[in-house]
Each structure stands twice: as structure tokens, then as C-alpha cells.
Amino acid sequence: MNSLPQAVRRRKTRRFAAPLLLSPTVIYLAVFFFAPFAIVLLYAFGMIDILRQFSFAATFDFYLDFFDSIAPLVFARSLLLALATTAACLVLGYPMSYHIAVKSGRRKETLMLLVIIPFWVSFLLRTYALMTILDVNGIINAALLSLGLISQPLNLMYNTQAVLLGMIYNYLPFMILPLYASMEKLDKSLLEAAGSLGAGPARAFLHVTLPMTRSGVGAGSILVFVPAVGEFIIPQLLGGTESFMIGNLIWTLFLKARNLWFGSAVSIILIALVVLMVALYMKYVTKGEEMVI
């Protein structure tokens, strides 16, 4: 009998607690995310004109412009680079996560710390640091020159390979963390069970470990692919004209060409494309499984 009023009181508190706790986040998102996004939408459909006046006549002209510009090429390049980054991070990150989560025993914490430490330094600084390594006067060239292996410094920077290298380097932890989480959860007795049912190590991996860590693969791939496809700083610092990406295109359209309308349209197309790709990926690759992030 005693617990009844208490339960009622608890329910009442809960009714007010949730909105109260959520309101800072909601307000923050409304002001700094939804509002700018709405403005971009208005620009992208021509509902704000050059005199900064609103109109209700939506236009799709900017999307027709899209195909007459360099944008499709830039999109294709960005997608390709982002896919390559994701694939490379997966290939590098999977065995690494597996080793850390399953095989490393007591060194697990130390190894995870080593993966996380680069996060303590700003993204920009890390990329600049990479420049000092790849530069014409950088560490690699200096070493190769002094060893006499080359007579002219190599052009390691301002090309697509440098961009790819920078992206893989910067995004690898985003792949490792969810993979590690999914592997950590993997019950080792499942592998023993597979073994007792006649599956050797390779087939146990294929039929148990891989499908059981699919959620980690899914989460990691999305965490790498989504920011990579819109990457802006890395191609800006490490790339040349041949590695101009969507991020750079949008930046140029907004800040150099001052074409807010076309810039907004490109942004909207990018968002639509990413949402579509993530949706397809979740449908066919992770098969709607819960993702660990």
C-alpha cells in the first residue's frame, strides 16, 4: 500500500524530468542546426533571392545547373575517395581491433589508449603534422635523399594519394572503436561451439566472428564514410586540383563564388546522397541489426 503514492509521485516527476533534461539539447539543436539547415533549404530551392527577400516559388534550376558543372565529377571523385578510405580503414582496422579485443589480454587497455591518443591532438594539427612528413623538405624525402635512394625529392603531397593517406590516418580510429566494441561483446564460447561442430579457424571466422561483428563493421563504415565524403580540410591541405572534393566545392561556392544558391543545392544533394547510401547500406549490409557506436 505504501508504494502506491510513491509510484504516482515518481511517475509525475518523470513526466517533467524528461523535457527538462532534454530542453538544452533541443534548444541548441534548434538554433545551431535546424535553423541553418532550414536556411540552406530555402536557398537551395531559390526561395530567397538576391535581395534577401523570401518568395514561395520554389525552383529547381540549381539542380539543372548541377549537371552542366564540374559538380558530377567532383561528386564521383569524393564518393570514390570516401569508399576507398572506408575500405582501407576496414581492412586495416578489422585485424587490429580483433587483435586488441580478443588476443591482447592485459595489454588491451594500453593498446586502446594508443588508438585514442591521436584524438587528444586537434584534427588540423594532425594533418599539418602529416604535411611535415610528406613535404618536399619533409622527413621521408630527407631520409631517402640522405640514404642516396633518390636524387630528386619525391612529390608526395598535393595529390590524391596524399589525400587518401590523410583520410585513412584521420578516420582509422572511427573504424576501430565500433569494431572493438562489437568484438569485445563477442562470446568466445561461440567460437568454441563452432569448433566443436567441425568448423576450423577460418570457417569459424567466416560463419561466426564476421556475422557477429557485422554491427561493428556497419557502424564503423558509416562513421568513416559519412564525414569522409564531405571532407574539406584534408584535400585543402594535402590535395591538389585533381583531388578537389565536394567539401571544397561547397566551400568555394559559398565563400569564393558567393553563389549561395548553387552551394546550397550541392549541399542538399550531398545530404540526400549520404542518407540514401547509409539507408541502402543498413538495409543490405547490416540488415537492420542494432549498431554499436
Add this chain to the structure above:
Amino acid sequence: MFEVELVDVVKRFGTVTAVDHVSLGVRKNEFYSFLGPSGCGKTTTLRIIAGLEDPDEGTVKLGETVANDIPPYERNVGIVFQHLALFPHMNVFDNIAFGLKMARMAKDQTRKKVEEALELVGLPGFENRRINQLSGGQQQRVGIARAMVREPGVLLLDEPLGPLDLKIRQHMQLELKRIQKQVGTTFIYVTHDQGEALTMSDSIAVMNNGRVEQIGSPREIYDRPKTQFVANFIGETNFLDGTSERAGVFMCKGLPHPVMVEAGEDLIGEAVLSIRPERVHIGPDLRGLDNVFDAKIEDLVYQGSHLAVAVKVGENLTMKIEANPAVPISVGERTRIGWSKTDATVIKLEKDE
């Protein structure tokens, strides 16, 4: 000729010796239990047979072959794990078919085999259920079906009924026994539940501290325990300290006259006498019993199927007795107790190490 044989097997984890010179042999089609408290090495021994642990010393033989270096997936040994280890990303059919798929069996034959296995464990038509849609008992059955469907020579079961409720557990004990009889596979069963081991086993190896204390049929283990640990671990018992004077005569400390026992010359010396509470008779009419003593009733607890009685015998010796509830006795009453000499066991004192 044993189906599974361990010879002097030792397994150490760091400084702990988990399995300490274990030797035993399991016959074909036998239901063999490893019984002991947690940490006694029974699961490790099972894992050594499965190939999931490598023994530090000794030989593991499967049939005629020394199996020490054979990996688990080539051993033809099935395992039902304590926590089942069913594949959560597969449905019931795929779980059971896994072993057949690994053996590259044809699709239609696989389907037939899985159907038969589900029939055997009493879950026909469950093929498309997801694992998390099943109750604990049903998951248990899937685990058994998955291990059985490959028709392994030996099935290892690691406390598979542990997580189940008492009622389902008792039901599953009989089910397991039925399945074992039906398919005629050798079962090696790990449990800490003495009741379970007595009910199901043909042979029991009682383990303690990594060592095998006694191997025998349930009746031998219960009626003729060889060590105090075995007598104590399996069922209730009374221990009476004393000396085995000569063959057939045991002098009990605190009892007015010698006790007749069935014990040979080999047990002469300091020993204990183990008598099961339910083998002690109480009341005025004790004709035909070899050992009869005056007793005083100290305590009585009605427990449904029996009366738990505590009596004082001789000079200050307390014994537990399970009496028929129909026996008219009350606390404080003076009466007599007695037992047949075949119902008590002399156990040689274990030397303290």
C-alpha cells in the same frame, strides 16, 4: 576398450593445478558424470577431452588414437555448453544445421537430419524460430540437437541444466536420459548436483581439488564411499570417529560397545564410520539389525516425506536420522536406534598433507 580415456592428465593455470593426475576411462554408450563442487576441475577435464584446453601432462585417448594434438574441430566430439553458446544470428534451423554444413552435407539431407534432431528433442516445427524467441528449456533442447545432429561418438555436456528451474531441470534430466538411450551415444556429463548425477549416470567420477576421489556406479558411490569427501558430498551422512580393531569390528569413540561392520583387514587402524541417516532405524522393534544402541531424541523436524531426527547416543554422540513420519516418537523420549552392518561404511582416515 574405452571410448574416451585419460591417463595421468595434468593441467595447470599459473600456480593452480586445475587437473591433478586424472586417469579415467569412459566406455562406449555409457552415461558418465564428473561430479564435484565448483572449482574441482571437472569442467577443465571436459574441455581437455573436447580439445579446448591442452593438457600439460598425460594422454587423452579417443578410441585407439592419442588425441592430444588433434584440434577440436577434427575430434568428432560434440559439446553442449553451460551457457549454450547458440549462434544468436541464426535461427533454430541454421544453428542445428551448422555442423552438417561444416561437413558439407547435401541440402535435402541436412533438412531431413535437422527435422529428425528437432523431433528427438521434442521441438518439431521450430526450424524458423529465432534463438531469443525460445525459453531457457527450449534453447537447451536446441543446444542438444545441434551437438547431436552430427552424430558425434561422444557428447560432452557441461552443466547444461544449471540455469533451468527445478521442475524443468528434473524433466530435462529424464529427457536427456531418454535421448541417450535412444541414440546410444556416449555421454560425459559435468555437474555439481549430486541428485542429477545419481539419477542419470551409469558411472560417476567424483572430483575434488583437481583429483578424482572415487569412480563407480551411483550405488557404489552412495553406498560405499571411499573417502570422507565423497560420503559428505553425496547425500547426508553421519561420521563416527573410531578405530577399526580387526576385520568386521569397529570401536567407536563414545559408544558403549563395538560396532559390527563389513570391513576387511586392509582398513585396520584409525578410521571413520559413515552411516546414511535414512539407513538408521528407530523405535522399539529393531530385530534383525546388527547394531543397536540406546538413544534419546533431541530434536524432531517434520519434512513431509520423512522426519529429520537428531538423537543422542552413548556419551554425547549426536546422529542424524531420517525416520518414517508414521513412527510415534517425541522429543525427550528414550528409545533405541539400530542399523544393519551392510548399511555402514568404514572409511580410512585421510592423512593430512
